[in-house]
Amino acid sequence: MATALAAAPEATVDALPVDNIAVARLYGEPLFAMPQDLYIPPDALEVFLEAFEGPLDLLLYLIRKQNFNILDIPLADVTRQYLSYVDQLRKTNLELASEYLLMAAMLIEIKSRMLLPPRKTDDGAEPEDPRAELVRRLLEYERIKLAAARLDALPVLGRDFLRAQVHIEQSLQPRFPDVDVDDLRQAWAELLKRAKLNQHHKISREQLSVREHMSMLLRRLQGERFVEFEALFDASRGSQVLVVTFIAMLELSRERLLEVTQAEAFAPIYVRLAYTPN
Incomplete structure (x- = not known):
């Protein structure tokens, strides 16, 4: 907001309020009312409500948030939402987005394999679901994440409690030297x-x-x-x-x-x- 005010020094200002409390400063001068023609770009303020620790964390969040069955993931919906988040991430941090792009490519590749007719193995058994490996990774990640949360919830010395230290002053008694x-x-x-x-x-x-x-x-x-x-x-x-x-x-x-x-x-x-x- 301060940048926008600095770019519009000719903005019209309302009359001074009775209490004379400044709401901002413009070139060092107090500003007692907001300008009526102040323009704020739509993308001037962005708020990220969720923070993820990696691609698997984001994917697990999308699945759990919508109560999808993790053993039967609707890849079309999940991939669409995943790519929407990656597009926002690419605008601010392209280096970080590369890890998420790799997972997006994996989701698209799995979806394309599901659209193709399944091929039986050499021994005639049914082929494995293309989502099986992804499901295994998600379940393993979720177990580790829950275990880490339980460990973090345990009381920690110095964070949740302090070690009690009691010092008792004993009266000084005359002590004779021991006999050699x-x-x-x-x-x-x-x-x-x-x-x-x-x-x-x-x-x-x-x-x-x-x-x-x-x-x-x-x-x-x-x-x-x-x-x-x-x-x-x-x-x-x-x-x-x-x-x-x-x-x-x-x-x-x-x-x-x-x-x-x-x-x-x-x-x-x-x-x-x-x-x-x-």
């Missing part, structure tokens, strides 16, 4: 060395129970915040008691009933009851 195995072994070696200094020649047989020493350790740690590692061992009772006590401590640690920790590397080792939040 070498530090624990060194502390155990020091205990054994002290136990050897308290050896005596009295021979006795003592029944030692790991479970009993586990209970003793739990009672010893009850009510204590931290207890030094060496304070839990009685070196005067000999290495046998030390071994059983140490095994009891390892068993309690494995069952997460107590914790063995230290403030920093090479610092003294401490033992406490395991903390269980409510």
